[in-house]
Amino acid sequence: MASTINEIIKESLEKLREEHLTLTPDNYTKVFCQVAKNRGVVMEDCQKVEKFLARLDTDFQQEAKRHKVANVDELLSFFTAKLNRLNPTESARLIQSLVLMSKRVLQAMSLLPNRRARTLASASLERLDVTQNHQSVELIKDKWFDFINEYDDSFMKKLDGFGPINKDDLESMVNDIYKLLRKENDDSAVYKTLAPLIIATLTPSIASSMNDDLATISYELRNSPEVLGSVAIQNDIRQFIKKRIELDKKEIQEKISALDKLLDDINTKILHLIDSSEHSTREVRGIKKDLEGINFSKDTFESIQAKLILIASSLESETSTLHQKMVTNQQTIHKLHTRVKGLEHALAEAKQEAKQDYLTHVATKRALQTEIDRVEEAYIRYKIDYCICFLDLDHFKNINDTFGHEAGDVILSTVGKILRKYSRQVDFVGRYGGEEFLIILPGIGLEQAVIFADKVRKVIENFKFIYKKERIAVTTSCGISERKAHRTKEEVIEAADKMLYQAKEAGRNQVKPSPQ
Incomplete structure (x- = not known):
């Protein structure tokens, strides 16, 4: 037994050195008891903790085991903590x-x-x-x-079909579901994609009278694709398609009628040619009969030669006559065709002149009224606001009296170019009368409209109007009004006119309301 104890002591000391543990009573006791246990030697000193724990209540024993109480010092610490907690x-x-x-x-x-x-x-x-x-x-x-x-x-697995959802946190889960639903219900991207396609499908039309209606719908779809979801614009598109089909049918019927008339005219001319060549036909038949009547065996060479020359002369005469008649008729048809083309061109120019002022090349007053009706309808239906800008050249009568009406026309034409250049593509510029212009500014508020008008005023003021090597100083006064500030379109125009009057009364060459 003594030799076994010595071996355990020796092995314990070697293990302390291997594990680099300080040789203290606690470390030595712990290693000694472990080596003895491994060798199967029961040492009474190593069983003290188990003996003490065996005397404790079962709950205390289990708690001591959970805390891994291994020696007497740890057991005392355990008892001390328990006593403190029992306060x-x-x-x-x-x-x-x-x-x-x-x-x-x-x-x-x-x-x-x-x-x-x-x-x-x-x-x-x-x-x-x-x-x-x-x-x-x-x-x-x-x-x-x-x-x-x-x-x-x-039940949470039902959410997996909707996409990535964080189910660890209720707030995150609700936010994820909301984002998915919002993305699913967000039709703006779809509307932006569909709007150009719908415009493209509406564009082909035989009836040119539909172009103005198409321009109205196209403008609304390009600027506000989301209106595709409204019942009003859907009804507008249905009515547009229905009206276009009716007008296209009518246009096709008119064109077919014109073709029928032309074919009847051609048929009459062909019949006339046939009738006019009836005599030639009889002559040709007579010539054929004369050819068949030539007897080459009995007639002399001189008589056959004379008959052939006569037949050739008759053929040449009849052919020439028919050709001359056909040339004459062809010339008549060409003259009629040229005249029709001229009338079509004159009609197109007349239509253009009805919409465009001949001098300034901006819209006429009649075209202005049509455009005002269009933007007013857009305002009523879709609340697309617009502004009216009245612009009047200052002391224009003095310019005409001093430099002549030709100089005045040059200035008006130049002002028209300036207004077309500095206005947006969606803006509508027209000559309201004399030296007065009206600009329709859709989709902007009063403040932006005033900035635009003041910019144009400065451009005109600084522009070098030169007539016959002499510079003419030109200024302009402007009056602005905004649609949403008034009850009717007539009140908007009247308000802009009053603002123009105030600008002139205040000394001219300014915009009312004044820019900030």
């Missing part, structure tokens, strides 16, 4: 804190979007408020154990 005052405080914490947890759980959890949390709070004893706590604990044991969250 009645401290225990009461701890229990009170735990109850309060439980209430706060239950209050938080009562806010969760789970009906069974809310009901159980409310019932638990009521029991804790009324009775706080071991039986109540055990009952509450069992109820919550049943809830956890029976809780089934398989």
